[in-house]
Amino acid sequence: MRKRYKTTCVCKHCGKEYEGYIGTCTCDACRDIDNMIFTQIRVYLRKYPNSNAVQISEALGINVSLILKYIDEGRLFPSGGSFSKI
Numbered sequence: 001m002r003k004r005y006k007t008t009c010v011c012k013h014c015g016k017e018y019e020g021y022i023g024t025c026t027c028d029a030c031r032d033i034d035n036m037i038f039t040q041i042r043v044y045l046r047k048y049p050n051s052n053a054v055q056i057s058e059a060l061g062i063n064v065s066l067i068l069k070y071i072d073e074g075r076l077f078p079s080g081g082s083f084s085k086i
């Protein structure tokens with residue numbers, strides 16, 4: 001089993017620094033918001049799999065940089081077709 005190291009992370013929602021694992025960018029207080037936004041993006045991508053970050057941002061009113069963070073975390077990936085960051 002590989003050990004996961006805790007490190008200082010910056011929350012992508014409120015900008016607060018907290019102790020967490022590499023690859024996650026959400027503090028405990030923002031976890032619900034994080035999951036809610038993530039679900040919205042996932043639902044949108046299921047409907048429009050060829051959307052890029054800008055289109056998702058405009059359709060859902062979510063900041064583009066936030067969407068890019070989800071992609072960097074490896075949590076968002078195309079369900080089909082081509083998917084580009086911008």
Ligand SMILES: [Zn+2]
Binds near residue numbers: 012
């Ligand atoms: Zn936060």
